[in-house]
Structures are given as structure tokens and as C-alpha cells.
Amino acid sequence: MLLKIIFLFFFILFLFLMEISLPAFLEISFIFVFTIVFMIKIGKDEESLRRGMKHVFFIVLAGGILLDCYSIFPPGTFILSLLFSRHLAKIFLLKFNTNKPLSILIFGFLISFIYHLLVSVFAFSLSLFFPPVFKIYFNGFYWLDIFRSVWWDGLLISFFSWGLRIIRAKRSLIRNNF
Amino acid sequence: MKKHFIFIVVFVFFLIFFLKGENVFYTILKPAQELFYKSKEVNVEEDLCRQMKIENVQMRTLQTENEILKKHLDFLTRSKDKFVIADVIGQRTESGTTWFLLDKGADQGLKPDLAVLDENGILLGTIIKTEDELSYFRPIFDQRSSIAADIVSHKYLTEIYSQDISQMTKAVSGIVQGEYRSNLKMKYVPLDKEIKIGDGVITAGQDNIRWGITIGQVAEIDKKPNAIFQEVLIEPLFQTNFKIVSVILSP
Numbered sequence: 001m002l003l004k005i006i007f008l009f010f011f012i013l014f015l016f017l018m019e020i021s022l023p024a025f026l027e028i029s030f031i032f033v034f035t036i037v038f039m040i041k042i043g044k045d046e047e048s049l050r051r052g053m054k055h056v057f058f059i060v061l062a063g064g065i066l067l068d069c070y071s072i073f074p075p076g077t078f079i080l081s082l083l084f085s086r087h088l089a090k091i092f093l094l095k096f097n098t099n100k101p102l103s104i105l106i107f108g109f110l111i112s113f114i115y116h117l118l119v120s121v122f123a124f125s126l127s128l129f130f131p132p133v134f135k136i137y138f139n140g141f142y143w144l145d146i147f148r149s150v151w152w153d154g155l156l157i158s159f160f161s162w163g164l165r166i167i168r169a170k171r172s173l174i175r176n177n178f
Numbered sequence: 179m180k181k182h183f184i185f186i187v188v189f190v191f192f193l194i195f196f197l198k199g200e201n202v203f204y205t206i207l208k209p210a211q212e213l214f215y216k217s218k219e220v221n222v223e224e225d226l227c228r229q230m231k232i233e234n235v236q237m238r239t240l241q242t243e244n245e246i247l248k249k250h251l252d253f254l255t256r257s258k259d260k261f262v263i264a265d266v267i268g269q270r271t272e273s274g275t276t277w278f279l280l281d282k283g284a285d286q287g288l289k290p291d292l293a294v295l296d297e298n299g300i301l302l303g304t305i306i307k308t309e310d311e312l313s314y315f316r317p318i319f320d321q322r323s324s325i326a327a328d329i330v331s332h333k334y335l336t337e338i339y340s341q342d343i344s345q346m347t348k349a350v351s352g353i354v355q356g357e358y359r360s361n362l363k364m365k366y367v368p369l370d371k372e373i374k375i376g377d378g379v380i381t382a383g384q385d386n387i388r389w390g391i392t393i394g395q396v397a398e399i400d401k402k403p404n405a406i407f408q409e410v411l412i413e414p415l416f417q418t419n420f421k422i423v424s425v426i427l428s429p
Contacts, residue, residue, distance in 0.1 A: 019270070020267075020268035020269065020270055020279065021268060021269075022269075027271045027272075029272075070268065070270070070279060070312075071270065071272070071277075072275070072277045072306060072307050072314050072316075073272070073275075116272075116273065119272055119273050120273040123273060135322055136273055136274070136275070137274070137321060137322070139321075141274055141321050141357075142273065142274040144274075145271065145273065145274035146273070146274070149271075149272075
């Protein structure tokens with residue numbers, strides 16, 4: 001358990017460093033993508049999701065703190081956005097069938113859109129309590145940026161989820177044959 | 179007799195060993211030693227080659243850094259500004275907001291609204307938030323960025339450091355705002371002011387940003403007959419892939 005947490009922490013640190021090192025045109029939220037892919041991976045039924053949620057909570061907390069520490073947004077913006085996205089993703093995964101590739105793609109785009117919208121909402125709301133250093137203009141450029149982020153994040157979520165599913169299927173096939 | 183023979187052989191052997199032993203062993207073991215030595219020699223060559231490659235890469239990195247720093251110092255010496263040189267350690271874009279992270283902060287004298295320049299002295303953006311050892315700057319092309327600027331003729335721009343501010347009374351003033359990605363637009367420019375394509379755009383001097391920092395060149399003029407102001411599209415002159423920047427401290 002402890003070893004898993006240590007490994008997760010270093011992996012989150014790696015993802016965070018990737019996230020802040022990418023060129024501006026690649027707006028990928030690696031920590032968010034990892035959280036969602038992890039949730040898709042741990043299972044569909046309530047029991048397995050409940051068991052894996054401890055790790056998801058750790059990912060959200062560690063990733064959120066790191067993102068908040070190196071952000072111009074008010075403190076707590078990313079932790080809250082990730083927490084709410086995690087909660088919504090759990091509801092989606094439990095209520096809807098996400099076994100088909102297309103449903104994963106739709107789920108990926110939808111949850112990414114919700115996450116980026118939540119970041120803006122929390123950034124705006126929390127700036128009422130902290131001295132604001134920025135303003136959000138809900139104009140065409142804002143929506144274009146959101147669209148770009150949703151596009152990358154949604155694609156990555158789908159890509160990794162499909163990849164993991166294929167690997168799992170191949171592994172079970174090999175296990176059954178030998 | 180046999181005992182004596184063995185004794186003599188052993189004595190001669192020890193004699194050779196103690197007197198010339200090293201040479202005897204060296205002669206006997208030479209082929210094997212050469213084999214090992216050669217293989218070791220190859221390793222040494224490989225090691226040396228690898229070491230030289232590493233040193234070469236390090237030298238190139240240092241040379242590049244040195245060239246960038248020299249360029250920074252060139253224009254900073256000319257402009258006589260107080261400055262802090264900082265490394266860009268990261269960048270992020272979220273909700274349409276872009277920011278860059280610098281490895282220098284309030285402890286080094288950085289504070290919000292200071293100008294951040296590239297190696298050629300071109301305005302990159304302004305500091306928006308500082309921590310003790312870290313600061314954030316917003317690039318000039320971010321749509322939230324708005325900086326007071328002047329449009330000056332191309333001739334003037336080339337002699338910018340030798341001119342007197344009082345001669346700038348004829349400059350056209352406006353507000354430079356970020357558009358999308360690396361586009362800049364100058365707004366609130368009176369319609370009657372004459373601007374030419376290729377004219378230089380410099381900071382007008384506000385709060386912590388001094389007058390005369392180069393921003394870009396006029397690329398397009400949007401003049402609508404019924405409007406009060408004309409809009410000017412600016413081609414920014416900054417380096418897009420900046421790693422080292424200088425922050426101009428307030429006078």
C-alpha cells in the first residue's frame with residue numbers, strides 16, 4: 001500500500017512536470033487525464049470503484065496541490081475542480097454503460113468539458129476571497145481555448161482507456177491459452 | 179643427486195624470480211596482458227569518446243546560454259536599466275489564460291507589473307504574481323494583457339536609445355492588447371493620426387514599465403470611416419522560444 005502511494009506520488013510529480021513543460025499550444029491536463037483513466041481502469045461496478053477511490057482521492061489531492069502551488073489562479077481552484085470532476089465521473093461511470101469505445105470517447109469529451117468549466121467557475125468564485133491577479137473573459141477566445149483543451153484531454157482519455165482495455169483483453173487471452 | 183638437482187632448479191627459479199622475476203612474469207604474461215590491455219584500451223577510448231561527447235554538449239549548452247546572456251547584457255548596458263536575469267522554468271494555459279514561471283521572485287526584487295524582456299530587449303510580458311523565490315509573468319499576447327504603447331516611425335526606432343523623450347510628443351498612443359496566440363492589436367488610436375505599415379511600437383511608460391521598450395511593428399491598419407478609433411494589428415518581434423529573460427526593475 002505504502003509502496004503504491006510512493007509510486008503514485010512520483011508518477012503524479014512526473015505528470016505535473018510534463019504539464020508545466022509543454023508548449024502553450026498543447027493544453028493537456030495530464031493529472032486530470034490520469035485521474036479519469038485510472039477511474040475507468042479500476043472498474044465499473046460500485047464495489048471496485050469504492051475500493052479504488054482511495055487512490056483516486058490521493059491522485060486528486062497530490063495533483064491538485066501541485067497544480068495550485070504553481071498557478072496564478074486562487075488557491076484551491078484545481079483541488080476543488082479535480083474533486084468535483086472525480087465525483088461526477090464516478091456518477092457517470094456507475095449510471096451509464098461505458099464499455100463501448102464510442103461511449104468512452106463521449107464520456108472523455110464530456111468530463112473534460114466539465115473539468116475545464118469547473119476550473120473557470122472555481123477560479124472566478126475563489127477570486128472573490130483572494131486578491132485577483134487575472135480576469136476571465138467569456139468571449140470567443142475563451143471558448144476556443146476550452147475547446148482545444150477538451151479536444152486534447154478527451155482524446156487522451158479515450159486513447160489510454162482503449163489501450164488499457166486492449167492490453168487487458170490480450171493478457172487474458174494469453175492466460176487462457178497457456 | 180636428484181635432490182640436489184631439484185634444489186638447484188628451485189634456487190635458480192627463486193633467483194630469477196627475485197632478481198628478474200618481474201620481467202619473467204611480464205614476458206610470460208605479456209600476451210594475456212596485451213589482450214586484457216587492448217580490451218581495456220578500447221573501453222578507455224569509448225569512455226573518452228563518451229566523455230568528450232558529454233563535454234561537447236555541455237559546452238554547446240553553455241555557449242548558447244552565454245550568447246543569450248551576452249545579448250541580454252548588450253541591450254541592458256545600453257539602456258542602463260536595473261535588471262534581474264531569470265530562467266523560464268515552466269508555462270501553463272488554463273481557461274484561456276497563459277502564464278510562465280520564472281525562477282526569481284520577490285527576494286530578488288521582483289514585483290507585479292514589471293516588464294519582462296527577451297534577449298533582444300523586446301517586451302515579452304509583465305509580472306503578475308510573485309512568491310519569495312518564484313514569479314509568474316503574463317505574456318503580452320495573452321488576451322488579458324493590456325499595455326499603453328506608442329507608435330513611432332521606423333527611423334526613430336533605430337535610434338531609440340540616443341533620442342530624447344521630449345521629441346516623442348508627436349507619437350501616436352494607444353493600448354496594446356493580446357489577441358489570440360501571438361497576435362497583438364493596438365486599440366484606441368485616434369482616427370486622424372497617420373500611421374504607416376512598418377512603424378515601430380514601443381511602450382508608452384506606465385507604472386513600473388519604462389518608456390521605449392520595443393514591442394513590435396505595425397502590420398495592418400484597420401480604419402473604419404464611421405468609427406472614433408482605428409485599430410492596428412501589430413507583428414510582435416519577440417523570440418517565441420525564450421528560455422532566459424530579463425526583468426526590468428522599476429527605476
